[in-house]
Amino acid sequence: MAETMAKMESRKEKHNKPYKFTQLMPMYSLVAGKPLNSSNFSRNACSISRIHRTEKNSEMEMERVTELTMDRRPRKRPRLGWDVLPGESPKAQLGLFCGQEIGNVTSHAPSRATSDLPSSLFVKDLARNDSPPWREDDKDGHYKFELGENLTSRYKIHGKMGEGTFGQVLECWDKERKEMVAIKVVRGIRKYREAAMFEVDVLQQLGRHDMGGNRCVQLRNWFDYRNHICIVFEKLGPSLYDFLRKNNYRSFPIDLVREIGRQLLECVAFMHDMQLIHTDLKPENILLVSSEYIKVPDYKGSSRSPKNASYYKRIPKSSAIKVIDFGSTTYEKPDQTYTVSTRHYRAPEVILGPGWSYPCDIWSVGCILVELFSGEALFQTHENLEHLAMMERVLGPLPQHMLQRADRRAEKYIRKGRLDWPEGATSRDSIKAVLKLPRLQNLVMQHVDHSAGDLIHLLQGLLRYDPSERLAAREALRHPFFTKDHLRRF
Missing domain, CATH: 1.10.510.10 (Transferase(Phosphotransferase) domain 1)
Structure with missing residues (x-):
């Protein structure tokens, strides 16, 4: 008798055990292999109810399915130039429009595997909380700033060195390297962003071959800040x-x-x-x-x-x-x-x-x-x-x-x-x-x-x-x- 009761309790426990996300994957294939959505949700629900045989239990399982299949993951960003394996050089990519506010991301990438990189830029050590208030760009797409503000937590703006068709060049203090640098802040317009990304790619290639840095200006870093490509250079003298x-x-x-x-x-x-x-x-x-x-x-x-x-x-x-x-x-x-x-x-x-x-x-x-x-x-x-x-x-x-x-x-x-x-x-x-x-x-x-x-x-x-x-x-x-x-x- 005791053995029979134990089997019944085991069967009941197994029946009431919630389905995991992986257990539902075969049912996705019933609808052309597509993920669960509003159009195929009812058809998958019918499959679930037939499996459990009872209307009450099927309703309970539907609630569990809805809860378990809800995508609570943060929105993924596009693959960036610094998403590289250890030992590889970051490569600039054309058409990178990420617009998020990030800091010295390039300093993080070389020491981390691609699988370890965060799925969102708004995570610890990447999202910056000490940034100036958000401002709209001017009518020409130039970044608006005030002296003394930060350009990410690493760079402090000391002055404006020049302005051109591409954008502005700002004189900034690099808090990590303890030196003055020149940062080219490109206008937040698609064609100028694309040109800036190509320039980064060229600078990286030149830097790999001009090891002494005796011929061309040296690229220190680059990042995307509030929809502006920012290219960090060594600070030189006048033209x-x-x-x-x-x-x-x-x-x-x-x-x-x-x-x-x-x-x-x-x-x-x-x-x-x-x-x-x-x-x-x-x-x-x-x-x-x-x-x-x-x-x-x-x-x-x-x-x-x-x-x-x-x-x-x-x-x-x-x-x-x-x-x-x-x-x-x-x-x-x-x-x-x-x-x-x-x-x-x-x-x-x-x-x-x-x-x-x-x-x-x-x-x-x-x-x-x-x-x-x-x-x-x-x-x-x-x-x-x-x-x-x-x-x-x-x-x-x-x-x-x-x-x-x-x-x-x-x-x-x-x-x-x-x-x-x-x-x-x-x-x-x-x-x-x-x-x-x-x-x-x-x-x-x-x-x-x-x-x-x-x-x-x-x-x-x-x-x-x-x-x-x-x-x-x-x-x-x-x-x-x-x-x-x-x-x-x-």
Whole structure:
């Protein structure tokens, strides 16, 4: 009797035991293998009731099913660039739009396996509670901030260093590394976010190959903060353009131009070896490593009194530079014809449209060197036809084969096999702007006392019209302008 009662109690206990989530999985397959939802819920409920045979018990089981199958897990975020296995380098991903407020996530990832990463960003050590109040971005998508606020708990905002089309650059204190850094806060607009993620990917690649960090700006960190991609860089000195501007656009000594040119070409050669084209080389994107400078008398302005502040000009204490802004960088591809480069540093093949590649960077280097030793941009224009006319004024006529290969956009600048100038000029002022330009040789002789011959020959190689005949970066580095045993002060 006791044995019979024990069996009945065991059967009753088994019957009343709630079904686990895994026990219900076979029933999901009854409805095309889909998870339990409002459309197939009733059909699965019928299956459950048939199993238990009694209406009362089926209702009890339905309550249990509803409770057990309810998804109480936090919302999952997309897989991010820092979701990597130990030892792997985080890789930036295009189209990452996560918008959550996160801190130095990259510092967490390398020491943790992918399976250990949290399913939500709003967890301990990642979500930050000491952030400033939420503010709407301005009408252009720029991040709004106040001095002294935190940009995640790691970075404290000290000031604004600059602003551009991409966003803002903020000077911040890195609390972990105890150093000042520059943080590029990209506008919260899709196309700028995508460009920023590509820049992060390029910077990571450059950093893996430029171990000493001697050529390109170093990426310290990156994160997504309130829908703004934030890229953390080492803090460097002013750009060459800012230094020239604060120096009243007075030229650099030729020895300093030589050292800057050498480093710039080394950086370009390094990138080209990696099949990367910068496409936006200009003085604004070349930074001095140090902000320190000395003042020396400007003998060209000897008519000024020594008591006049403009009697002295600034000379950087160090010639060390680094290239920045890889947002426009691209991999080498055949038949690239879209417009690249800032106007003053744009190569003729970009304007004429037959296609461009590595040599467009070399043309930009040539224009930059002229600006450094003269203090002025070589081609100061904002219009294509005038730009081409300026090139012919300084460097001679454009070759026929390049004019013949011009695409439809540039055909209007050509007439009867030559540049439509001055007939096609838009104004008298445009014609005057072209006529006032000297030939390249005369321009160099006006500003350079020694090494003029070598510099002229180098520039003629850097500024050749035909990109196939233009010097490559490593060829230029072997030029006598760089290899001769010059007496240098820098």
